[in-house]
Amino acid sequence: MKYLSRIFYLILCIGLLLGIQPIKRDGLKTVPEVQIKELDIKAIESREDERVFSISINDFIESYNGFYWEEQQACYLLPPDEWQYWEFERGIHSKYPTNRYQFSQNKEIWTLPTITVYTPKDSLSIQEITVNFDDHGYAPSLRNIYNNMCYYTLKVFFPDFPKDKIVELYTTLNRLAYEYFTEIKYTSESIPSVLYYKDGIGLYPYFAVGEFMHLCIIPVTPAYLEELEKQGVQIYEITAS
Numbered sequence: 001m002k003y004l005s006r007i008f009y010l011i012l013c014i015g016l017l018l019g020i021q022p023i024k025r026d027g028l029k030t031v032p033e034v035q036i037k038e039l040d041i042k043a044i045e046s047r048e049d050e051r052v053f054s055i056s057i058n059d060f061i062e063s064y065n066g067f068y069w070e071e072q073q074a075c076y077l078l079p080p081d082e083w084q085y086w087e088f089e090r091g092i093h094s095k096y097p098t099n100r101y102q103f104s105q106n107k108e109i110w111t112l113p114t115i116t117v118y119t120p121k122d123s124l125s126i127q128e129i130t131v132n133f134d135d136h137g138y139a140p141s142l143r144n145i146y147n148n149m150c151y152y153t154l155k156v157f158f159p160d161f162p163k164d165k166i167v168e169l170y171t172t173l174n175r176l177a178y179e180y181f182t183e184i185k186y187t188s189e190s191i192p193s194v195l196y197y198k199d200g201i202g203l204y205p206y207f208a209v210g211e212f213m214h215l216c217i218i219p220v221t222p223a224y225l226e227e228l229e230k231q232g233v234q235i236y237e238i239t240a241s
Helices: 002-019 056-071 141-155 163-179 220-232
Strands: 043-047 048-053 084-088 099-103 116-120 129-131 192-196 201-207 213-219 236-237
Touching: 043 192, 048 116, 048 213, 056 141, 056 213, 099 141, 129 141, 141 163, 163 201, 163 213, 192 220, 220 236
Parallel strands: 192 236
Antiparallel strands: 043 048, 084 099, 099 116, 116 129, 129 213, 192 201, 201 213
């Protein structure tokens, strides 16, 4: 699977280099323009007790880098085979074997914010994305990195939302993470206290003692929303205004 993702990324890079002329901006190095990839993101019931998004980790990376390039004239996320990688017997939101990919600007600095993507073992479809922040070693510079990660990740899922709406979303979720601080570790047994959703995309915060704070993005169906509500989760629909 890792080799397939590497091939995908190489094909993408070759396409960019052949099809797009380098653009030069004052004070910046010449880099090939990265187009924003439009994604049709839906929640899919892939099998019993497992939901995935209709996009792959490669789609997510390509779209994220497109939005990032639009403002920064650079790519931020590396291809998935350069992320840290683990295999688990089950996922946070799946009872089946799951892959976990994690990106950090520097793997040697443990306190840096990270992005984690969960996929089924034999697929690159996304079960969940979390943006993670180590609040225990708080520093304004690290918070800025985390906020940017939250922004561009949410921009992939809500490309039509204006910047202030996305900032409002992640600011609200991060505030609620502190309000619902818990001693229950983030595992498959965890139940969110609150969840916001729109068009099959669910967002919730999770922050447990001794762990990173998580901004979580999961696929949700009407049946799953009903199930969560029965478990006591507060459910709110996201509006564009």
